Amino acid sequence: MPDFTLQTPLDKRLQGVERSIDRLYRLSRLIRQPSIARQNSKAEKFEIMDEEGNNIDEAFASFALEFVKHRFPEAPELLVRRLAKGITVRRKRFLYRQSHQRKLSATSTVISSAALDSASHKDSTVRGVRRLVESLPQGSDIIRNGRPATRLLSQTSASALTKRQSLVEQFVEDEASRQSTVFTKSSTVEGPMQVPEPPKPTPGSKEFECPYCCIFLPISQAKASRWR
Amino acid sequence: MTSADIRARADECLGHFKFLLEIETQVRDSRKGPASSNDEPQIDDQRARFKIWAGNIGVFADGHASLDYRLRDNENARNLMKSFLGSLIDFLRRGSHLQPQR
Numbered sequence: 001m002p003d004f005t006l007q008t009p010l011d012k013r014l015q016g017v018e019r020s021i022d023r024l025y026r027l028s029r030l031i032r033q034p035s036i037a038r039q040n041s042k043a044e045k046f047e048i049m050d051e052e053g054n055n056i057d058e059a060f061a062s063f064a065l066e067f068v069k070h071r072f073p074e075a076p077e078l079l080v081r082r083l084a085k086g087i088t089v090r091r092k093r094f095l096y097r098q099s100h101q102r103k104l105s106a107t108s109t110v111i112s113s114a115a116l117d118s119a120s121h122k123d124s125t126v127r128g129v130r131r132l133v134e135s136l137p138q139g140s141d142i143i144r145n146g147r148p149a150t151r152l153l154s155q156t157s158a159s160a161l162t163k164r165q166s167l168v169e170q171f172v173e174d175e176a177s178r179q180s181t182v183f184t185k186s187s188t189v190e191g192p193m194q195v196p197e198p199p200k201p202t203p204g205s206k207e208f209e210c211p212y213c214c215i216f217l218p219i220s221q222a223k224a225s226r227w228r
Numbered sequence: 229m230t231s232a233d234i235r236a237r238a239d240e241c242l243g244h245f246k247f248l249l250e251i252e253t254q255v256r257d258s259r260k261g262p263a264s265s266n267d268e269p270q271i272d273d274q275r276a277r278f279k280i281w282a283g284n285i286g287v288f289a290d291g292h293a294s295l296d297y298r299l300r301d302n303e304n305a306r307n308l309m310k311s312f313l314g315s316l317i318d319f320l321r322r323g324s325h326l327q328p329q330r
Contacts, residue, residue, distance in 0.1 A: 010267055010326050016319035017274050021281065023312045028285040031298070031305060104286035104293050158286055158298035161305055171308065206277075209284065 025207055030170055035159035043096035044089065064088050103156035234296045234306065237313035238287045244320035245275040251324055271323075278316075 007015075050056050064084040072080065210217055252268040259266075282288055287295045299306045 010323055013319050013323035013326065014267060014270055014274065017271075017316060017323070018277075020312055020316035020319060021274060021277050024278075024281050024309075024316070027305070027308060027312060028281065031285070101284070104289050105283035106290075106293075107283075107288035157292040158289070158294065160297075161299055161302040209280070 022206065027171060031161055034161070038159050039097060039100065040093060043093040046092045046096040046099075048092065048095060060091065061085075061088050064091075100156055104158065232294075232296050234299070234309055234313065235287055235294065237310060237317065238282055240317050241278060241313060241320065242275075244317060244324065245271070245278065248320055248324045249275070 047055050048057050048060050061084065064087040065080065068075070068080050068083045068087070072083075075083075208217060249268065249271055252266065252271060256266045256268060285295050286293050286298065289295075291297065295309070299309065
């Protein structure tokens with residue numbers, strides 16, 4: 001625990017900085033809550049592409065079908081199809097979110113490379129800064145023939161937060177109870193289900209970005225039991 | 229035309245972070261001994277956190293992908309966001325005022 005009597009005035013200001021940024025993260029989580037649900041319907045229409053930009057929707061769907069048949073050779077046809085469809089839809093959701101997130105992170109201002117270098121070496125939050133670097137317009141997927149493209153390949157729109165959604169009460173409540181109201185998913189099925197490991201956050205970081213759904217989660221969610 | 233107030237404040241934050249870091253670097257360089265009390269890494273950490281946040285929520289994104297656009301219909305959220313950014317600017321500014329002038 002920090003000894004407050006030995007804190008310099010600058011330390012106190014830095015604490016203020018840290019707390020302000022905490023609030024920014026918390027508010028943003030609340031803002032994005034409703035739009036995560038909307039994303040699922042958009043994701044249905046998402047097209048899965050390979051490295052060369054070919055649509056491989058069909059190929060993936062048949063792969064999913066074969067995979068399920070192989071895993072559960074005795075399952076009834078209907079169930080197999082449903083499962084395969086579920087796998088495909090879920091994959092699309094992840095891909096859509098990643099693509100959407102890349103577009104949100106892309107900026108139109110040129111951040112000097114010196115600033116980026118120092119941030120990527122010294123930051124204490126996992127992966128995020130590297131992704132920011134990758135998604136800037138200087139990234140290789142946007143520059144064509146040495147000239148930076150002036151617009152992204154497809155427009156993305158941040159879902160509007162409507163007036164009805166009153167955040168202030170939610171935010172205050174959230175802060176008071178110190179509980180995340182969003183991610184309460186408890187699975188009662190224990191079985192041979194394998195879930196990918198949570199990312200290992202660098203020590204000292206307070207939040208991390210889920211590499212699968214691109215949502216920021218508080219550090220407490222990175223523990224194996226809560227992750228599942 | 230959506231206002232760009234949030235983006236403008238976030239830009240200011242970046243500016244203040246940069247300034248504060250420059251000062252810290254000068255302070256560190258002017259001390260000939262081990263920089264045990266240097267706050268540069270902490271400031272840099274917070275700046276990284278800020279940039280990651282900004283990227284995730286789309287503060288600096290263009291047009292419809294931007295945070296300003298996202299909050300165009302919700303005045304409460306906009307004001308809340310602006311006030312949080314305002315207090316961040318305030319803390320950063322007060323931090324740089326504390327540093328000894330060369």
